Amino acid sequence: MKIASSQLCLADKGFKESLEFSKACGYEGIELRIKDAGELGINATPAELREVAAMCKGVGITPCSLVAGVSQRGSLLSPVKEERELALHVTQRELEIGAALSINAVLVVPGAVTDKVPYDEAYCWGIDSCKKLAPIAEKLKVAVAVENVWNKFLLSPLEFRSFLDAVSSPYVGMFLDVANMVINGFPEQWLRIMGKRVKKVHFKDFRRKDSKWTPLREGDVNWPAVMKELRAIGYDDFVISEVGGSLADHKKTAEVMLEILKL
Template sequence: MNKGINAWCFPESYSINDLFKSARDHRFEGVELNLSENPSAPVYLHMKDKHLMDIKQKATDAGLSLPSLSTDLFWKYPLTHDDDHVREKGSSIAEEMIRIAEIFKAETILIVPGIVNEQVSYETSYKRSQESLHRLIPLAERANITIGIENVWNKFLLSPLEIRQFVDEFESPSIGIYFDVGNVYPYGYADQWIRILSDRIKAVHIKDFKESVGNINGFVPLLAGDIKWKSITDALDDIGYDGFISPEITPHQHFHQQFIKNLADTMDEIFHFQRQQGDVHE
């Protein structure tokens, strides 16, 4: 497995150079950047190829890869929305992610497949989501990118058996699963999900969760919650997972570098990264 980190773990004030330096200094192998609408963000919609290639070069110079690309824009522009224009905007964002990921030489993009709510039924979400994703498959295949469907709190694809069926129905290697360990709680057991989803898992997000809180405020730093991490590592070993493990955790308000150091050290302890890759960039 490879030691990655999502850019949301760093303060918004960090430049791309600051972010890559911190990731390198704390022995991370790859950084997952996030696509934004904000042109002041490190990666934003319709960013020119030359600027994206500059980011890729900076990562390479720091000894880092850019293995995946994430975004929070599918909450604003769901692929299942009642408004055709909103759905089209969501699809265009996915297309933009594929373009950027190809330049970054990333392997996976993270996509929220849809949202079920009072206006959009479960059955309608299933149909619309599959229609949108089917149209993206040829682009992903040409770019050699995997579309990673993430399990999120969207009232959709609520069991590992269902999300496995959802992915298998595409019959395409370009559709896989971006598995988030923390998001499974409090309604499931991540190790069971991992074994059921097996080699469909193309990338992994981690964060801890405190069941006594039971809502979005229950997401906490690693080892501060109730997730049984030994069961997670055992399950990942059982399926032969060898991709990136990337935390996606809100940074500390003040102690930025100590937060990243603690995160890196905890990942080394849980996943034995130091034994696998040694202490580099110290």
Template sequence: MSDQDPVANGSTDSEAAAQGPPPASRPIPDRPAEDPDVLNRRELFRIAALAGPLAAAQWAAGGASVVAAADDRSDAAEGRAPAYGKPRPDRGDASAPRRYAMKKSFNLWALPYPDAMSLADCFELAKQAGFDGVEINFDLEGDVSAASKPRDLDRVRELAAKIGIEISGLCSFLFWPYPLTSNDPQKRARGRELAAQMVRAARRLGTRNLLVVPGAVYIPWAPEDEPVPNDVCWQRATEAVRSLIPLARECNVSLNIENIFANGFLLSPDDMNRFVDQFDSDVVGIHFDTGNIMQYQFPEHWIPLCGRRIRNVHFKEYSKRAGTEFTLDSFRPLLDGTTNWPAVIAALDRVGYRGYLTFEYFRPFPHWPESLIYQTSDALDRMLGRKA
């Protein structure tokens, strides 16, 4: 995002335009000779006031591209998006865009499944829209659920393979009604039981990635009578994850701990790293969600610190324009928020991440829901340098 300079001498573009062309006795000044590589913005605004915006644009044309190219190099080095009006590699008007090797995926919450679409419909749409994979959600009932038999899960894997789409990971909302750190022992036990079923389901589906919500101090949308003290939450979460490690290793599934936005637990990269590292296990990693920390923090700051612990990624757009009040409306379609995506992708690339970038969104479009998927595919293509 470019800086906005104040208009010199208090003139505005509309006032400048109203003055019309300059008198013949006041020719448009030449471009400053003393420093041809720097656009003198104050001089530019003075010209706009005298001669109108068009003349100012003509005067600037020679030097602006030099400055913009230099600024773009600086932007790229610092992970910022190039400002409007500058040469934009991602728009095809400077050079070929940087290509990244990550893969495209979306979570099925972005579609009206299973109410209005079947699993086959979702897989076919993903393939047609140019995605590499789809993230599936484990529920109490349905195609992939606690009620599924092994053969049911095999059929889902076979369906995906037949259509030509990968299953990028397994996710579940069940960690909220059955937290692994709940004050209720029965809920904790049920949570562990369901998590073990998820590990086995992930193996059947042919994915190594299982998203794990390790626990919560407090859950705003499912509050318990008393919040869980931080040290108790840490202890219970540690015990729960440790209990799953032998099964995860047997199933060749990674327990990917997700950073959450409102659970009061693991709210810094240092805490997240310390939690994951204590297991000293190759089957425990991080599921990094870009949107879940945007309310108060920035994903590009976490990624270099979490590094190669990151096993899977949710690309969830967030708009800080919503303020600090939590609402699902803060999560937006990709590129319709305030995330610094060039910085995020560059940071992931620098830590060697080559896995899935999974779009997560909780509000399917009520009409033509497939349009969200095509829109997301196009956005990811541009972000990954596949399309200019």
């Protein structure tokens, strides 16, 4: 396993600056963020994507994941057709950009359950949407990695597993954030249950007693157990930090991540 940073935690930095910053902190990879426009815009041309790839290579850092940070993303779970179609378009562009940058999986937040989006309908629309994305992902050989986030959806590993199994594609899996379920669960159990369905992993930490995000190894994530299960499922890809802070904080996070990988 190797360590990576995420542009989600580098919002104050320009594109190349975020690459150089991550490299200086000791990360080997970076999770890139697609924006409405700029060096990595949602409508980036093949030539522009080649420039992005060359920039990463020049800095000496590997693009290892991709997330859509555009202003209008829609929802794969929405009962409104136009919202689903927008989300399908954005996710397809993620997959296409990922393929151009040799990224093997992209982060997808499918949407959320709300008072206007009932859980049962969201579940069915989510499966339908992912089934539509599956052949595109399979053709491009880039996985759709649905993340466990605080969206009131897929709240247990058993349910998450059943959802992915209903889609039934090796290119639709899970982006497992080890801290997002700590408030009501245990990441090591999720890893064991999800198994090979896990395509990418976010590292951060969370403390239950005061519901607070913490630096790595200062919260309630059982890191030895997490590492044991990551190895047991054969995960050998990047683990991506979603911990922010100053230059010193990022360097410390990189150091701690390397320590965790040795557990």
